[in-house]
Amino acid sequence: MGIFSLRRKLAADTGGLGTSLIALRLEAGDVAPVHSTVVVFNAGGHARRAAAGKVACEPGEMAVCFHPGPYTMHLTPFAAAPEWALRLRFVVDVANPRVEQQRFDLYLYSEMAERLDVTAFRASAQSALQIELAQGALDLPPCTSLEEWHAFRAGLNQLMYTRFGVTVDDCVPVDLGDQIDFADVLKARATEEAAAIAVSAAIAAPPPDQPSMAPVTPAGATRPDAAPATARQDAFGLRRLFLELPSLSGGLRVLVLPDGLPVFQQHQALLLRLGMAALNVNTMPSLAWAAPDQPLPHEEQARRTGQTLLAVQALDEAWALLARLQLAAHVQWPGLLDEADRICANLETGLAFRRAPYAPRTEPTL
Known part of the structure; x- marks a missing residue:
């Protein structure tokens, strides 16, 4: 009768929700x-x-x-000074009725797998902060004055809300000298550099002399050169681009533009390029195939995945740029639009090389 085959579903483990x-x-x-x-x-x-x-x-x-929080985490603004950090306390606010989709909801749907803990969120937030400081978008000089600190806090608050959908409640500098193991920091940095070198090598790998003419793998079979990790990274990156590019374009579209035809024309061109990039993502070919009946070698799949990661990096920079545009004065718009042109060029280049089945040939030069 199947009575004893019925098993009670295990309850979800919600321990730590609201803390870690x-x-x-x-x-x-x-x-x-x-x-x-x-x-x-x-x-x-x-x-x-x-x-x-x-x-x-x-x-x-x-x-x-x-859980809305609050949560507390330590962010290291400068990788070369891990003993100096910012103690950040943030919360997830209630839904904003003025927007169609909450930014934090989009972040969960786009970037969270099964669970989102404070440690993983801290890594993403710290990376975004370090990139903004390295590019000069945020300024945190030594012996920061009160005015400079307020300007930094305003930019950080807007970055956290625009990129992740969370609200910064408090931020103070702290000294973590007694809590930092510099040997572990160097080991982690070496691991990250090795991973970055591997991605760069995959991107710069030379194309094969001829396309692979290996026999087609039957449906459901596992190819010997299959790379599940590479496929997961590529699928995750394309999914983020598919979900976030329309929302990013919507955020740019509702900005209040300064007076003047040149800024308006640049803004419209930017929206058009982002729309074409979204269309490019929507029609992106499969990772594992160069053409019908032509499986793609693993090396080219790794190269394609590397280009997807470069496009995702440009997407993250675009979110940070949107945060800067929301706070920018009218005189800052021309420079920020030039920055948007650079980000769009990187996004378009990454998507174009992701679409290409093989890396373009480069002739030797003297």
């Missing part, structure tokens, strides 16, 4: 803890928020539960 865990994925029938918020995404990616309690999902929907 920011969000996690729930299934239908799970119970969200008190003081948490449930976000339900349908098959089209549209989100709706619900109160805590038993999760009810329709077929094809996905539910995520998050």
Whole structure:
């Protein structure tokens, strides 16, 4: 009769939610803890928020539960000075009724796998902060004056809200000299540099003399040169581009432009280029195939994945640029639009090389 085959579904582990865990994925029938918020995404990616309690999902929907916080983490602004950090306290605000999609909801749907803990979020936020400081978008000089600190805080607050959808509640500098193991820092830095070198080598790998004419692998079979990790990275990057480029374009479209025809024309050209980039992502060919009946070698798949990661890096820079444009004075717009042109060029180049089945040949020069 199958009575003894019925097993009770294990409850989701929500331990640490609100302290070390920011969000996690729930299934239908799970119970969200008190003081948490449930976000339900349908098959089209549209989100709706619900109160805590038993999760009810329709077929094809996905539910995520998050706690608004507050959370505290330490960010290292400069990689060369790990003993100096910023103690950041942030929260997830209630839904903003003036926008169609909450930025934090998009972040969860686009970048979270199963769980989002404070450690993983700290790594993403620290990387975004270090990139902005390295490029000069944010300024945190030695012996910072009060005016410079306020300007930095305004830029940091806007960056965190525009990029991740969280609100910074407090930020103070702290000394972590007694808590930092410099040997571990050097080991982690060496590992990151080795990974970056591997990605660069995959991108710069020379193309083969002739396309591969290996026999077609039957559906469902595993190819010997299959690389699940490479395929996952490529799929994750393309998914982010597919989901976030329309939202990024929407944020740029509602900006208040300064007076003048040149700025308006540059702004319209920027929106057109982002729209074409989104179309390019929507029609991107499969990673594992160069053409019908022509599987792509693993080396070229790694090169394609590297180009996807470069396009995702340009996407992150575009979100940071949107945060700067939201605070920019009218006289700053021409320079920021030039920066937008550079970011769009990097995005278009990465997508173009991702679409190409083989790396372009370069003739030797004297």
